[in-house]
Amino acid sequence: MEKKITVLPGDGIGPEVVAAAVRVLKVIGKRYNHDFQLGYAAIGGAAIDQFNNPLPDETIAMCEQSDAVLLGAVGGPKWDNNPAELRPELGLLKIRKTFDLFANLRPVKAFPSLLDSSPLKREVAENVDLMIVRELTGGIYFGEKKRDNEEASDLNIYTRREIERIVENAFELARLRRGKLCSVDKANVLETSRLWRQIVEEKKELYPDVVVEHNLVDSVAMKLITNPGHYDVVVTDNMFGDILSDEASVITGSLGVLPSASIRSDSFGLYEPVHGSAPEIAGQGIANPAATILSVAMMLQYSFGMKEEAAEIERAVNTVFEDGYFTADLVKDGGRALTTDEFTDKVIAEIDTSF
Ligand code: NAI
Ligand code: MG
Numbered sequence: 114m115e116k117k118i119t120v121l122p123g124d125g126i127g128p129e130v131v132a133a134a135v136r137v138l139k140v141i142g143k144r145y146n147h148d149f150q151l152g153y154a155a156i157g158g159a160a161i162d163q164f165n166n167p168l169p170d171e172t173i174a175m176c177e178q179s180d181a182v183l184l185g186a187v188g189g190p191k192w193d194n195n196p197a198e199l200r201p202e203l204g205l206l207k208i209r210k211t212f213d214l215f216a217n218l219r220p221v222k223a224f225p226s227l228l229d230s231s232p233l234k235r236e237v238a239e240n241v242d243l244m245i246v247r248e249l250t251g252g253i254y255f256g257e258k259k260r261d262n263e264e265a266s267d268l269n270i271y272t273r274r275e276i277e278r279i280v281e282n283a284f285e286l287a288r289l290r291r292g293k294l295c296s297v298d299k300a301n302v303l304e305t306s307r308l309w310r311q312i313v314e315e316k317k318e319l320y321p322d323v324v325v326e327h328n329l330v331d332s333v334a335m336k337l338i339t340n341p342g343h344y345d346v347v348v349t350d351n352m353f354g355d356i357l358s359d360e361a362s363v364i365t366g367s368l369g370v371l372p373s374a375s376i377r378s379d380s381f382g383l384y385e386p387v388h389g390s391a392p393e394i395a396g397q398g399i400a401n402p403a404a405t406i407l408s409v410a411m412m413l414q415y416s417f418g419m420k421e422e423a424a425e426i427e428r429a430v431n432t433v434f435e436d437g438y439f440t441a442d443l444v445k446d447g448g449r450a451l452t453t454d455e456f457t458d459k460v461i462a463e464i465d466t467s468f
């Protein structure tokens with residue numbers, strides 16, 4: 114298959130982890146006979162430095178011509194005092210909005226060899242394999258805002274269509290996984306949640322193979338910590354999803370291994386690690402590339418339908434961990450930390466048996 118991918122390395126460790134993931138992508142292309150055509154463009158602080166714009170038109174144009182986008186991370190102290198319109202994060206918000214990437218997917222899966230880093234007991238964290246599906250382009254973050262000295266308000270607004278499309282997405286994902294969907298809301302107090310719940314109930318008829326439960330967000334916040342193994346797909350609105358996805362990200366104890374996808378109803382998607390630009394370790398070649406490598410696996414699966422290739426990357430990363438190889442953020446007492454490149458070499462050696 115021929116696929117065009119726009120690569121946005123970004124700032125801090127972004128370029129390092131993206132370079133590692135691109136090496137893995139190329140090996141997959143060779144092994145499975147795919148023609149991955151890569152084009153590089155600027156976003157975030159790097160784009161501000163070069164074009165005085167966190168998301169230049171050239172970058173948007175290149176993404177428009179692509180089947181998918183791979184992003185590193187944006188931001189860093191260098192730009193922290195910039196005016197609002199010249200902030201690196203604005204590049205991220207704009208790219209999500211421009212391409213209408215309304216569904217943010219964050220899988221959280223336990224790697225048995227990393228569970229020592231989890232704040233949860235091993236027996237609680239070891240069976241975790243869940244996916245948070247967060248609505249990303251609507252709700253209270255985008256509603257009308259008002260503030261004076263005495264009063265402030267943020268409007269939480271969702272249209273039927275906005276809810277339908279994210280809910281459909283979540284049902285489709287649940288169907289491909291273990292067939293369980295937990296819809297999270299605050300229907301005891303919020304009207305947006307009552308409409309959300311009603312639409313989930315309507316859609317349920319179309320997915321008789323998916324088991325649905327409704328749960329209140331405060332209750333899910335507890336259960337994610339006490340019984341995370343219960344969940345398969347969790348779908349929720351923008352704000353609840355923001356909070357729950359950060360909570361879920363600590364379950365397995367390793368920020369450096371969490372991938373994410375931002376997708377819409379067609380196959381186009383943006384793939385990036387959950388972590389940020391980690392400026393304090395940038396340029397040292399020690400960042401953990403696993404989250405970005407696993408983001409490439411998500412791209413192969415969700416944008417290109419390459420399930421086998423995606424599974425091969427996941428298997429390779431898992432095997433490298435099982436063999437006891439870790440970067441500095443995860444290395445165990447007395448072990449030697451691999452550099453970004455050394456870790457990537459190990460993953461590639463697992464995939465390409467001709468090495
Ligand atoms: P961060 O995720 O960059 O770092 C948090 C901690 O985890 C740090 O100790 C860092 O060294 C470590 N870490 C993160 N990724 C790692 C990796 N791959 N390998 C090894 N260690 C890793 O979050 P932080 O420190 O809050 O933010 C740093 C900058 O990143 C800020 O400018 C922030 O705005 C930006 N950021 C960007 C995001 C994005 O581009 N999507 C998301 C989160 C933060
Ligand atoms: Mg957040």
